[in-house]
Amino acid sequence: MKHLIIVYFVLLLSIHTSAQENQPPRLGGIVKTTYLVSDYALAQSYYGDFLGFDKVFTYNSPQGKVVSYKVNDRQFLEFIEDKNARTKDRFLGVTFETKNAEQMRLYLQSKGVAPSQISMDGAGNKTFTVKDPAGVTLEFLEWGTNSLHRASKGKSLSDRRISRRIHHIGLYSEKLEDDSDFYTRILGFKLFLRVPEDKSRIPEIIYFQIPGTAEFIEHYPTDTRDFSHPCFVADDLQEVLYTLKERQKDEKLADPNVGKGRRWLLNLSTADGTRVEFTEMFLAK
Missing domain, CATH: 3.10.180.10 (2,3-Dihydroxybiphenyl 1,2-Dioxygenase, domain 1)
Known part of the structure; x- marks a missing residue:
């Protein structure tokens, strides 16, 4: 009986270790x-x-x-x-x-x-x-x-910063997959948002949550690698617009719009054509 108990616990330990090895590090x-x-x-x-x-x-x-x-x-x-x-x-x-x-x-x-x-x-x-x-x-x-x-911790945190956090990174993707082998099965990212939710329809936008965080990567149908961009949290997008208008010299501003995730978005680009995005955290009303 004692031998069986030892074998049982060794088996459990082996299963637990194997499960851990198959999980991506956080x-x-x-x-x-x-x-x-x-x-x-x-x-x-x-x-x-x-x-x-x-x-x-x-x-x-x-x-x-x-x-x-x-x-x-x-x-x-x-x-x-x-x-x-x-x-x-x-x-x-x-x-x-x-x-x-x-x-x-x-x-x-x-x-x-x-x-x-x-x-x-x-x-x-x-x-x-x-x-x-x-x-x-x-x-x-x-x-x-x-x-x-x-x-640099605690330093160079100017009050002039237009945002305090990167919310997600939009990444160029050749195709949109709900269950990407690379992002979900290997890296362990979780499908967080899909538009439309009906999986019988082709996805128009997908967000994958980075495990253990409140941050995401975004995949969106596009034929250009110029899509890849950081998206910053905007507590108040209207205030962001007013602030940028006050600072504006040659920079181009765009009109905000409601995205497919039903949140206010502001998409800008630098003189190089590099994209910069802002989003509010709550749904547009």
């Missing part, structure tokens, strides 16, 4: 988006002066100098200068936080995904990248204790 949400920009001065003019985000530091990368603007203590917008940016795919990728880069990399490798090797970025964080099915670059980042991002 992510910590959206850390940053990285773009090509035709001129660092344009980044300062638009994201710094117009949108009010503070430039916090620069560091070197294989693609060139990275200039970082701060949204909050864990979210950043980063830019690399390329004089020909307007004729290129400017969206270089989105970065998600992971507690253990090596564990995340090994997990993805076990699922047949081909991650890059882990490297230390110029800011002092461990990172690696993968490509999603549409070829979009996803970076996974384990914060370095003394990284430039961590060292």
Whole structure:
């Protein structure tokens, strides 16, 4: 009897361990988006002066100098200068936080995904990248204790910031899938919003929730990679509009509209044609 009990508990432990191994390591949400920009001065003019985000530091990368603007203590917008940016795919990728880069990399490798090797970025964080099915670059980042991002905690949080948080990242997708092998079965994202809800009809928009967070990625039918964009939380979209009108120089403003998710949206673009979006959190009335 004692032998049977031991075998039973060993079996349970084995099942539990196997289940854990099949689960993706938890992510910590959206850390940053990285773009090509035709001129660092344009980044300062638009994201710094117009949108009010503070430039916090620069560091070197294989693609060139990275200039970082701060949204909050864990979210950043980063830019690399390329004089020909307007004729290129400017969206270089989105970065998600992971507690253990090596564990995340090994997990993805076990699922047949081909991650890059882990490297230390110029800011002092461990990172690696993968490509999603549409070829979009996803970076996974384990914060370095003394990284430039961590060292800026509590600093450069200007009251001029037009938003305090990135709500979601819109990502170019070749096709919309309710149950994407990559995002739901491998990364563990959850289908959060589908328009229309009737699954017998073709989806017009899909939101996947990053597990353990209140942040999302958005897939929307589009034939251009220029779709990829950050979407910022707007507590009061009308106030955002008034503030931007007061700061406006050469920047173009658009009329707000109600999106397919029944929330007020404001879609803008930089002089490079890079998209920037704002959304209110509650349904439009």
